[in-house]
Amino acid sequence: MSPQPVLNIRNVTKHFGAVKALTNVNFSLEQGEIHAICGENGAGKSTLMNIIAGVLQPDEGEILVDGVPVKITSPSAAQLLGIGLVHQEIALCPDASVAENIFMASTSRRRSILMNYRKLEREAQTVMNKLAPIDVRQKVEDLSISSQQLVEIAKALTLDCRVLIFDEPTAALTEAETRILFKIIRDLKANGISIIYISHRMAEIFCLCDRVTVLRDGRYVSTEQVADVTADDVVRRMVGRDITQLYPPKQTAEETSDEIILAVRNLDDGSRFHDVHLELHRGEILGIGGLIGSGRTEIAEGICGLRATTDGHVLLNGKPQTIKSYAGAVKAGIVYLSEDRKGSGVFLDLSIAQNISVLNLKALTGRLGLVDAKAEAELARDFSARLGVRMGNIDMPVSSLSGGNQQKVAIAKQLAVQPKVILMDEPTRGIDVGAKSEIHQLLRELARSGIGIIVISSELPELLGLCDRVLVIREGTVAGELGRDDMTEEAIIRLASGLTQIQAGQTPHASEHAA
Amino acid sequence: MAIDTLAAKDMRIPSWKRLGSMREAGLIAIILALCIAMSFASPHFLTLGNFRAMLMSFSVEGIVVVGMTILLIVGGIDLAVGSVVCFAMVLSGFLFLAGLDPWTASLIGILASSLIGCVMGFFVTVVGLNHFITSLAGMVIVRGLCLIITKGTPLSLFTLPPSFKAIGQGSFHGVPYVIIIFVAVVVLFDFLLRRATALRKVFYTGSNEKAALYSGIKTKQVKFWVTVLCSTLAGFAGVIYMSRFGAATPTFGAGMELNIIAAAVIGGASLNGGSGTILGAILGIALLSVVTSSLVLLDISVYWQDMIKGCILLTAVSIDHFLHKRKAS
Numbered sequence A: 001m002s003p004q005p006v007l008n009i010r011n012v013t014k015h016f017g018a019v020k021a022l023t024n025v026n027f028s029l030e031q032g033e034i035h036a037i038c039g040e041n042g043a044g045k046s047t048l049m050n051i052i053a054g055v056l057q058p059d060e061g062e063i064l065v066d067g068v069p070v071k072i073t074s075p076s077a078a079q080l081l082g083i084g085l086v087h088q089e090i091a092l093c094p095d096a097s098v099a100e101n102i103f104m105a106s107t108s109r110r111r112s113i114l115m116n117y118r119k120l121e122r123e124a125q126t127v128m129n130k131l132a133p134i135d136v137r138q139k140v141e142d143l144s145i146s147s148q149q150l151v152e153i154a155k156a157l158t159l160d161c162r163v164l165i166f167d168e169p170t171a172a173l174t175e176a177e178t179r180i181l182f183k184i185i186r187d188l189k190a191n192g193i194s195i196i197y198i199s200h201r202m203a204e205i206f207c208l209c210d211r212v213t214v215l216r217d218g219r220y221v222s223t224e225q226v227a228d229v230t231a232d233d234v235v236r237r238m239v240g241r242d243i244t245q246l247y248p249p250k251q252t253a254e255e256t257s258d259e260i261i262l263a264v265r266n267l268d269d270g271s272r273f274h275d276v277h278l279e280l281h282r283g284e285i286l287g288i289g290g291l292i293g294s295g296r297t298e299i300a301e302g303i304c305g306l307r308a309t310t311d312g313h314v315l316l317n318g319k320p321q322t323i324k325s326y327a328g329a330v331k332a333g334i335v336y337l338s339e340d341r342k343g344s345g346v347f348l349d350l351s352i353a354q355n356i357s358v359l360n361l362k363a364l365t366g367r368l369g370l371v372d373a374k375a376e377a378e379l380a381r382d383f384s385a386r387l388g389v390r391m392g393n394i395d396m397p398v399s400s401l402s403g404g405n406q407q408k409v410a411i412a413k414q415l416a417v418q419p420k421v422i423l424m425d426e427p428t429r430g431i432d433v434g435a436k437s438e439i440h441q442l443l444r445e446l447a448r449s450g451i452g453i454i455v456i457s458s459e460l461p462e463l464l465g466l467c468d469r470v471l472v473i474r475e476g477t478v479a480g481e482l483g484r485d486d487m488t489e490e491a492i493i494r495l496a497s498g499l500t501q502i503q504a505g506q507t508p509h510a511s512e513h514a515a
Numbered sequence B: 001m002a003i004d005t006l007a008a009k010d011m012r013i014p015s016w017k018r019l020g021s022m023r024e025a026g027l028i029a030i031i032l033a034l035c036i037a038m039s040f041a042s043p044h045f046l047t048l049g050n051f052r053a054m055l056m057s058f059s060v061e062g063i064v065v066v067g068m069t070i071l072l073i074v075g076g077i078d079l080a081v082g083s084v085v086c087f088a089m090v091l092s093g094f095l096f097l098a099g100l101d102p103w104t105a106s107l108i109g110i111l112a113s114s115l116i117g118c119v120m121g122f123f124v125t126v127v128g129l130n131h132f133i134t135s136l137a138g139m140v141i142v143r144g145l146c147l148i149i150t151k152g153t154p155l156s157l158f159t160l161p162p163s164f165k166a167i168g169q170g171s172f173h174g175v176p177y178v179i180i181i182f183v184a185v186v187v188l189f190d191f192l193l194r195r196a197t198a199l200r201k202v203f204y205t206g207s208n209e210k211a212a213l214y215s216g217i218k219t220k221q222v223k224f225w226v227t228v229l230c231s232t233l234a235g236f237a238g239v240i241y242m243s244r245f246g247a248a249t250p251t252f253g254a255g256m257e258l259n260i261i262a263a264a265v266i267g268g269a270s271l272n273g274g275s276g277t278i279l280g281a282i283l284g285i286a287l288l289s290v291v292t293s294s295l296v297l298l299d300i301s302v303y304w305q306d307m308i309k310g311c312i313l314l315t316a317v318s319i320d321h322f323l324h325k326r327k328a329s
Helices: A045-052 A075-080 A098-102 A117-131 A145-157 A175-190 A202-208 A231-239 A296-303 A326-332 A341-345 A352-356 A358-364 A373-387 A403-415 A433-448 A460-466 A489-497 B002-012 B016-041 B048-073 B081-097 B102-127 B131-150 B162-169 B177-195 B197-207 B209-213 B219-245 B256-266 B278-297 B302-328
Strands: A007-016 A019-029 A034-038 A060-065 A068-070 A083-086 A163-167 A194-198 A211-216 A219-225 A260-268 A276-281 A285-290 A311-316 A319-321 A334-337 A421-425 A452-456 A469-474 A477-482
Touching: A007 A045, A019 A045, A034 A045, A034 A175, A034 A202, A034 A231, A045 A083, A045 A163, A045 A194, A075 A083, A083 A145, A098 A117, A098 A145, A117 A145, A117 A175, A145 A175, A175 A194, A175 A202, A175 A489, A194 A202, A202 A231, A211 A231, A219 A231, A231 A433, A260 A296, A260 A452, A276 A285, A276 A477, A285 A296, A285 A433, A285 A460, A285 A489, A296 A334, A296 A421, A296 A452, A326 A334, A334 A403, A341 A403, A341 B209, A352 A358, A352 A373, A352 A403, A352 B197, A358 A373, A358 A403, A358 B197, A373 A403, A403 A421, A403 A433, A433 A452, A433 A460, A452 A460, A460 A489, A469 A489, A477 A489, B016 B278, B048 B081, B048 B177, B048 B197, B048 B219, B048 B256, B048 B278, B081 B102, B081 B131, B081 B219, B081 B256, B102 B131, B102 B162, B102 B219, B162 B177, B162 B219, B177 B197, B177 B219, B177 B278, B197 B209, B197 B219, B209 B219, B256 B278, B256 B302, B278 B302
Parallel strands: A019 A219, A034 A194, A034 A211, A083 A163, A163 A194, A285 A452, A285 A469, A334 A421, A421 A452
Antiparallel strands: A007 A019, A007 A060, A060 A068, A211 A219, A260 A276, A260 A311, A311 A319, A469 A477
16 A cells, blocks of 8 residues: 555635635645645635645545544644645744744744743754855844745744645745755655645746646646646646737837837946946837846836935936936836835725825816815726726725736726836736736737836746846846847846856756746 | 626625725614613613713814824824823913913914924934824823923913803804814814825825835825824814813823724724724714713713723724624635
């Protein structure tokens, strides 16, 4: 008889009110395998993981650990069973040190009354060093998002788990960090630990995982050996239809225009970036790549007045602009979509209509300083229809929407002011394949209509698939420009990391995201 | 298919507005139930006199609640309102006794309250302290000012001209001016909060300050002016109290801030900012007032009253929390 699966989920069903989040889902995890779970947002991945990690209780069905039925009543019960979860959302205490955060979960299991901080720091540093040279005495709030993600992973590594769940662990990581993480996951596997790996990135799944289970609309679709399927197959099972073209067609050579919408010259903020030049032509989508922390976001903030600059200027349609504040940028016609959707992109507890109108309040305000409610509703309905936001009605809070639809609302908000240039920072982070493709389509249409689009992205397939031209930023300045013909993952990585060459086949994103 | 999903989603999540009105309808139901129960329990409850007394008792506080609700929506809080009410009353009274006419004295009292709001707003937005600590200090400092101005003894203002006393004591066709002023303030701010662009920015700032900043809203300015507005309304209430009582007591309004905050929170304002309505807050203070009146009429010892009110606050907030949790899952 083959050995028992470490974890076996049988016919699990979970309702939220009248909505079935999971319907008779089956899933089994063998010892020492890396098992990918795929599905669009809302497919039930998070619900299933929350059930396994003890955050939620199933309504029906059973969970077997080593063949024994168990009830996982809380996250700490899951930990006792050896099940750990690396959250997608970073759940760290910002005021505490890295070391304290790493041992937060295991602290509750300690016997001794007093903390031995020196020992704690030493042990934390050992774990941390496996991932990245981050000083564990630093406060978490002083770390970049990608470093925080690494701390989150280090925290899970200290738990002595037999089953470790990674929920989109690479969303905020750079290529180099992703590579280190993959090595660690493979080491864990070699030690007999079973891994559940959730990701939207097909390339990662095919590079790392042994088996892949697909969920769709809360139902189990399939489980297969990764070796037996192609990325296309998996995507087709996830969406339940063929995605013939994942990215919209690019600009043709004839469409290329010499007209420059936005030009940035010698932009400098005296600390994070210096001597930045860039030009955005009419009709093109300009990509900006580079490692996280290379200054990409800061440059965008500098262009649109969210960060003070010390030198250089911005020209819009050839006219020099003096942009002192973000309000000034919006007035000039430059808008910025932040990378942190929930933190600074949308107002979760306000209605869709109120979100879309925020930049445009002045235009909606009548003589008495009152908001014209009818015009506001019209604006919101118009833009949400144009962007295909799936929602109940415009008075519902944005928090009721899926991530992809929230992002569409954030984009609608920017379009409402009829901008000339939109800078988008990670426009599709954490969004499912279907919505992602819709957003890409939308960006292409906007570009074609004459709006300048700049996309900052950490996802190489996105830069390559979507953009007509890519600028790579390294250490706060433009390291190089790649045109249509010389755009490859390798070229981007080389420019971003400053390496002269990269070993072939080492990059996790090496294979293009479906055809 | 699209229509199917729309309908399903609509059923699943009640809209923001529907939830808001649900909460207000719930409060009205609780208040009515309490009134009906009390009308059986006490013959004095269901009388015009008692209702008028109840309305009078929460009318002036209601003006303060309006300011507090807006401040809570922006994500702030003001513990100094009780002291500021007293300050406006005491300062205006003092200036009147010093020879100023009561209208000018009152205006100066209200402006001085605004100034206190400006100082607190300065510490919150420029220095960068939080509202809680700033207003805690403000509460103590302003109370100190009241004691300094009065040298610790109540000011007797029986010489106030009848035209001024009329604000607090007179009535128009049987409706006290206090109630008219209160209703006017409530209707005005309820309308403005729903419709005015300037107050919409209060919701944006309270809901997600960073996103508001990234949308070109000057969030510090918004927070500053809302702080000033809250103090100004408190000052306005203080002047009305002066007219009503014909006296200015340096200890007046101590503990009032807790009642005010409780009312706003019962009415649906979130301490995390981003939500709250004037109507809800007014129903909140009406509920507290009906409860107080009932406790008095039922002859329940004053020693018990605070405890019972505290329990009501805890229950209301727990129910709300439970409802929100259900909505979120």
